[in-house]
Amino acid sequence: MNSVGEACTELKREYDQCFNRWFAEKFLKGESSGDPCGQLFKRYQICVQKAIKEKDIPIEGLEFMGSNKGKTENSS
Amino acid sequence: HPWETVTTAAMQKYPNPMNPSVVGVDVLDRHVDTSGKLHSHRLLSTEWGIPSIVKSLIGTSRTKTYVQEHSVVDPVKKTMELKSSNISFTNLVSVDERLVYKPHPHEPDKTVLTQEAIISVKGVSLSSYLEGLMANTISSNANKGREALEWVINRLNAEIEEFTASARGTMRNSMAAAAFVEK
Numbered sequence: 236m237n238s239v240g241e242a243c244t245e246l247k248r249e250y251d252q253c254f255n256r257w258f259a260e261k262f263l264k265g266e267s268s269g270d271p272c273g274q275l276f277k278r279y280q281i282c283v284q285k286a287i288k289e290k291d292i293p294i295e296g297l298e299f300m301g302s303n304k305g306k307t308e309n310s311s
Numbered sequence: 312h313p314w315e316t317v318t319t320a321a322m323q324k325y326p327n328p329m330n331p332s333v334v335g336v337d338v339l340d341r342h343v344d345t346s347g348k349l350h351s352h353r354l355l356s357t358e359w360g361i362p363s364i365v366k367s368l369i370g371t372s373r374t375k376t377y378v379q380e381h382s383v384v385d386p387v388k389k390t391m392e393l394k395s396s397n398i399s400f401t402n403l404v405s406v407d408e409r410l411v412y413k414p415h416p417h418e419p420d421k422t423v424l425t426q427e428a429i430i431s432v433k434g435v436s437l438s439s440y441l442e443g444l445m446a447n448t449i450s451s452n453a454n455k456g457r458e459a460l461e462w463v464i465n466r467l468n469a470e471i472e473e474f475t476a477s478a479r480g481t482m483r484n485s486m487a488a489a490a491f492v493e494k
Contacts, residue, residue: 236333239356254338
């Protein structure tokens with residue numbers, strides 16, 4: 236599955252693999268301590284946030300983003 | 312299928328052949344709260360066949376719609392709740408969905424899904440056309456959603472088998488509610 240930002244797809248895949256493993260093997264079994272995917276997530280996030288700003292996607296209610304309403308251009 | 316299987320599959324739902332219009336999924340935020348529940352905020356981007364008459368009104372550059380999804384997984388109570396609403400540049404149609412997955416109260420190897428959708432269409436003369444389209448899509452999507460998870464579960468099982476073998480291988484307002492029993 237691709238990322239909304241094309242450049243972020245590889246980072247997303249690495250993070251997803253880490254998360255899916257942790258989710259099924261640890262979290263659902265009651266061991267939610269320690270998230271081994273923190274670093275991967277940070278790198279992936281930086282990329283995604285940039286892509287969202289560039290594409291002017293109007294997301295509301297999230298701390299890291301102000302909502303971008305108004306005229307939009309073609310997505311890159 | 313047991314709740315853990317369904318929940319794991321739901322977290323990896325895309326891509327699947329029943330939802331070909333979902334073209335991108337990203338996690339915007341994820342954290343475990345103080346009561347041990349996992350919150351995830353995700354952004355889904357969808358590209359779906361918008362009728363040309365609608366395109367001529369809203370412009371061909373805006374054919375992607377985005378869905379914002381907030382899910383909460385409680386591993387102790389064994390519930391997964393998904394709330395999603397679409398965000399689009401035109402705000403013509405809003406679809407809010409809520410899904411809850413819980414273990415079946417009497418059969419522990421099964422999961423119950425409750426699903427509701429609220430569809431609103433604002434102020435366009437095509438509203439009755441879009442409403443009709445949306446209502447049909449939403450109710451067939453309810454079944455599609457179940458098929459989609461079944462597909463993902465089969466894929467995950469096939470991956471596990473492969474691994475052990477090689478190792479020795481989601482107008483006017485309308486509301487629809489449905490309850491399913493998952494195998």
